[in-house]
Structures are given as structure tokens and as C-alpha cells.
Amino acid sequence: MSCGHNLNKDHVTLPPGRGQHGFIESFPPPSPSLQTILVGDSGVGKTSLLVQYDQGKFLPGSFTATVGIGFTVMLLGDSSVGKTCLLVRFKDGAFLGGNFIATVGIDFRNKVVDVDNLKVKLQIWDTAGQERFRSVTHAYYRDAQALLLLYDITSKTSFDNIRAWLTEIHEYAQKEVVIMLLGNKSDMAAERAVKTEEGEKLAKEYGVPFMETSAKTGVNVELAFLAIAKELKHRTTQQPNEPKFQIHDYIESQRQKTACCGLK
Numbered sequence: 456m457s458c459g460h461n462l463n464k465d466h467v468t469l470p471p472g473r474g475q476h477g478f479i480e481s482f483p484p485p486s487p488s489l490q491t492i493l494v495g496d497s498g499v500g501k502t503s504l505l506v507q508y509d510q511g512k513f514l515p516g517s518f519t520a521t522v523g524i525g526f527t528v529m530l531l532g533d534s535s536v537g538k539t540c541l542l543v544r545f546k547d548g549a550f551l552g553g554n555f556i557a558t559v560g561i562d563f564r565n566k567v568v569d570v571d572n573l574k575v576k577l578q579i580w581d582t583a584g585q586e587r588f589r590s591v592t593h594a595y596y597r598d599a600q601a602l603l604l605l606y607d608i609t610s611k612t613s614f615d616n617i618r619a620w621l622t623e624i625h626e627y628a629q630k631e632v633v634i635m636l637l638g639n640k641s642d643m644a645a646e647r648a649v650k651t652e653e654g655e656k657l658a659k660e661y662g663v664p665f666m667e668t669s670a671k672t673g674v675n676v677e678l679a680f681l682a683i684a685k686e687l688k689h690r691t692t693q694q695p696n697e698p699k700f701q702i703h704d705y706i707e708s709q710r711q712k713t714a715c716c717g718l719k
């Protein structure tokens with residue numbers, strides 16, 4: 456992890472009940488066995504209770520209803536493929552190059568996105584790619600609704616390891632988890648070791664959407680997370696008579712827009 460001087464990387468497991476970054480909405484990822492959900496009528500004080508527990512204070516003043524739905528997205532892939540950088544790019548719109556410091560254990564950030572006029576909160580878990588943390592991250596797989604699986608287009612090894620990652624995913628994740636394959640560092644064309652078509656072929660074989668991203672330039676980063684948010688939102692709110700959301704078609708249409716209008 457070199458992009459994340461503002462991510463907390465000094466812990467292996469997250470302490471239950473304490474936010475790491477001081478956001479009101481930043482409840483910690485549930486520990487594998489601990490998950491508390493606050494339910495009750497609007498205005499009874501669920502948010503105030505959470506803030507009191509998380510920050511030890513009461514926020515008086517105007518009441519803002521909590522809106523929308525939330526999902527957990529997990530970033531997976533070999534060490535150094537750019538998971539932390541991708542998250543920092545998406546969350547803060549920045550690329551912080553420099554010395555690479557591997558993520559320890561698991562960390563997380565929240566971002567709220569707008570999907571068809573509904574607020575969707577993504578809680579994104581950034582996992583350590585190093586082998587020695589695998590047993591820690593396995594415990595979190597089953598709580599994730601979506602997985603972004605990354606390889607580095609300049610590293611054939613990271614691409615070859617994708618099959619092993621998919622085997623782990625099938626072993627530990629929920630059956631209906633949304634998976635997307637990302638070939639990161641697309642800005643490093645001169646050092647490319649994996650062709651775009653190879654990524655596309657592998658994704659097709661596993662029936663998962665695919666795109667190449669760059670945490671450095673921002674290419675396709677927003678699109679990857681938004682496509683995931685849309686898919687999850689549609690799965691949750693879709694009426695039986697509504698047509699099914701087609702994530703592949705959505706990505707293709709957005710790509711065409713990008714190609715024609717020069718948008719990221």
C-alpha cells in the first residue's frame with residue numbers, strides 16, 4: 456500500500472465497535488462473528504446512538520434522515536497490483552505514488568454514490584495481497600456482496616494467479632457474490648505483459664465483467680465501482696416485472712460514451 460498514507464494500515468484485524476477514520480458513517484467492518492444492525496422508526500435515534508458509541512459524543516441540532524442502502528465491496532488480488540491505489544483514486548480522486556508499503560490485514564473506506572437517484576453507500580474493504588494475511592482475509596469474504604479482483608497488466612504472475620483467487624472466492628464467498636475482473640495499471644503500456652484480450656478471455660470463461668483500469672490516471676475507476684453499485688442496487692430493489700439489469704451492457708454503453716466524449 457503506497458497510496459494510503461491516509462488509510463490505517465497498522466492493524467491486522469479491526470477492533471469491534473470503533474471507527475477507524477472518524478466518519479459518522481464509518482462503522483467498522485464487522486468482525487467475522489460480530490455484526491450489529493440498528494433498526495427502528497425514523498427519528499428514534501439510531502444514528503445518534505451510533506455516533507455516541509463511535510465518537511463518544513452527542514450531536515445536537517437538526518435531524519437528517521439516513522437514506523439509501525449500503526453494500527460491502529472487497530478488493531482482492533496479489534500484493535502490489537494496486538488495490539489500495541484504486542480505492543484511494545475512487546474515494547479521494549488522487550494517486551499517491553511513491554514507495555510501496557504493503558497493506559497489513561484489512562482496511563476499509565466508505566463512499567456514497569448516486570444510483571438512479573438513490574444514495575448507495577459502498578463500504579470498501581482493502582485487503583492485503585500478501586500470502587501471510589490470507590487466513591485473516593478469508594474470514595471476511597462471506598460478508599462481501601461484491602468482489603473486485605485485480606491483476607497488474609505488467610505482471611504475468613499476478614494474472615496467472617487470478618484462477619487461484621477465483622478458486623478461493625468460490626470456497627469462501629457467498630454464492631451470489633458479484634465479481635468483476637480488473638486489469639490495473641493500464642497507463643503502463645510500455646511494460647504490458649498481459650494483453651487486453653487475455654483478460655477479456657479469462658473473464659468470459661468465468662462469466663464475469665472485465666475492464667482495464669488505471670489508479671494513476673483514473674481511467675475506468677469510477678465506472679468499475681458504479682457498475683458494481685448499480686448491479687447491487689438493482690438486485691435489491693428490482694420489481695419482478697422489471698427487466699434485469701445487464702452489467703455487461705451497462706459497461707459497454709459507458710465505455711462507448713467515454714470513447715466518443717473523452718470522459719474517464
Ligand SMILES: Nc1nc2c(ncn2[C@@H]2O[C@H](COP(=O)(O)OP(=O)(O)OP(=O)(O)O)[C@@H](O)[C@H]2O)c(=O)[nH]1
Pocket residue numbers: 456457458532533534535536537538539540541551552553554555556557558559582583584585639640641642643668669670671672
Ligand atoms: N503506474 C501505475 N502504478 C500503480 C497503479 N496502481 C498502483 N500503482 C503502484 O503500484 C504499487 C502497489 O500499489 P498498491 O495499491 O499499494 O498495491 P496493493 O495491491 O494495495 O498491494 P498490497 O497492499 O500488498 O496488497 C505502488 O507503487 C503504486 O504506486 C496504476 O494504476 N498505475
